[in-house]
Amino acid sequence: MITLEMMPPLMFGGLVLAMLIGFPVAFTLAAVGLSFGFLAIHLGFFDLNFLQAIPGRVFGSVLSNELLLAIPFFTFMGAILERCGLAEDMLDSMGQLFGPIRGGLGYSVIIVGFILGAITGTVAAQVIAMALISMPVMIRYGYNMRYITGVLAASGTITQLVPPSLVLIVLADQLGKSVGDMYLGAWGPSVFQIMLFAGYTFILGLIKPGHVPPVPKEARTLTGWPLWKKCLMGIIPSAVLIFVVLGTMMMGLATPTEAGAMGAVGAIVLAAIHHKDFTSTDRKILITGVIAAGVGTIVAMMMSENLIFKLAFALTYLAVAWICIRAARIPDLRDLITQGYQSTMRLTCMVTFILIGSTCFSVVFLGVSGGVWLEHLLTSLPGGVWGFLIFINLFIFFLAFFLDFFEIAFIILPMIAPIAQKILAPVVGPDAALIWFGVMLCVNMQTSFLHPPFGFALFYLRGVAPKEVKSSDIYWGAMPWIGLQLIMVMLVIIFPITVTGLLDKPLNVDLDKVKIEVPQIELPPLDLGPPQK
Secondary structure, X not given: OOOHHHHHHHHHXXXXXXXXXXXXXXXXXXXXXXXXXXXXXXXXXXXXXXXXXXXXXXXXXXXXOOHHHHHHHHHHHHHHHOOOOHHHHHHHHHHHHHOOOOOHHHHHXXXXXXHHHOOOOOHHXXXXXXXXXHHXXXXXXXXXXXXXXXHHHHHHHHHHOOOOOHHHHHHHHHHOOOHHHHHHHHXXXXXXXXXXXXXXXXXXXXXXXXXXXXXXXXXXXXXXHHHHHHHHHHHHHHHHHHHHHHHHHHOOXXXXXXXXXXXXXXXXXXXXXXXXXXXXXXXXXXXXXXXXXXXXXXXXXXXXXXXXXXXXXXXXXXXXXXXXXXXXXXXXXXXXXXXXXXXXXXXXXXXXXXXXXXXXXXXXXXXXXXXXXXXXXXXXXXXXXXXXXXXXXXXXXHHOOOOOHHHHHHHOHHHHHHHXXXXXXXXXXXXXXXXXXXXXXXXXXXXXXXXXXXXXXXXXXXXXXXXXXXXXXHHHHHHHHHHHHHXXXXXXXXXXXXXXXXXXXXXXXXXXHOOOOXXXXXXXXXXXXXXXX
């Protein structure tokens, strides 16, 4: 006879078994959840009315969730930027800038990976674009093959952690926290992660200089101001787009969905700017729009919004509309926009179906007291807070061997989030507990793209690498970088301030001592006039 205490572990076991068969995850979640739901009804653990919560949560928490509307916008932005030529220009200019020093091409890949991560938010786009551009150059100049494959794969996965990462949006939604706070918490670890990557390259240059040689002088075609101009032409538009997307969100000027929409339009503008058919007239219109935006901003800062402010931004909007129309009239860019729409639709549908399946699973799991079972399991671990964090991170690390971050976020996170809030609140406070926890798991889940058997970054790299690159070099090359990512996980666990340092400090107010003084106003005596007869 199956008891209520046996149902939660049986549900987990059934889910793992169904996934090993290879059935699509979204439908596996729904099938396992509904199967155990009908079994629970048969055994009398709850009645059929309990399952009415599933359509209520699907329509109330999934299909009407405004935060999830940001996902298609950021996906479209990444799909446009991955093929518009921006990465190629930046890698070429950065490679020539850092080329004279040992490991210079490695530094350029790491820095460009960080910048692209802040404007694309997609791992596949980044790994493929940088591998196609940089791998032949690094091979030509004698870089170690395992270093080449490792740095390309690792610098592509950093996009999971650098805002505006899709992972952070999903984590914020599942943890019930602000996307802006999640982005602020992720900046510290993402910068430290880049420093670890650059530090490893520097040490490798000292220990084994033959693995990361400098670029020969005759291969550097640009020097002086032309080189700096090319670097700035790649960095400045990217920085503007980063501010439009992230700056407006963190300053409270735009919601994540609105920021994503502006980023999608900005991606089309960047793609048009980098296209060879972008004419001098188009550039003049672009410059006019930029100047108008600057004037409007200055006017808004120095005085209230007036007619000049409205006219200035009207010019900016017209310039942006003109560039988008021009992009649609260029055949290459029109095809690129169409491909962006298609990939966005595929990813959005996948996320929606996984969310619906995970809702079916989680409702039934909670109905058979799975939350109580899981809380008892995690709170009884030895070591208190640190034992909980070590266990959860090891669990997520090994779970990422078989599941991608969407599946982990939608299946596992809603179950452990309330427990994490209760356990971690005494360490960093109730407001920052889930931000710290979410960013920690985001750093951890970077490794899912690098380790076998389903390291997608390694698959992307294998798909575009030349035939002379061995698969063993790709897998072994990723190992040191996985170690660096795990070091970053430990740093986030040991030093929570890496995440919480940029967050707003909660106000400690003693409500018993709050006094509200209302000034006494002396009113003139009322004159009601003579009594009426």
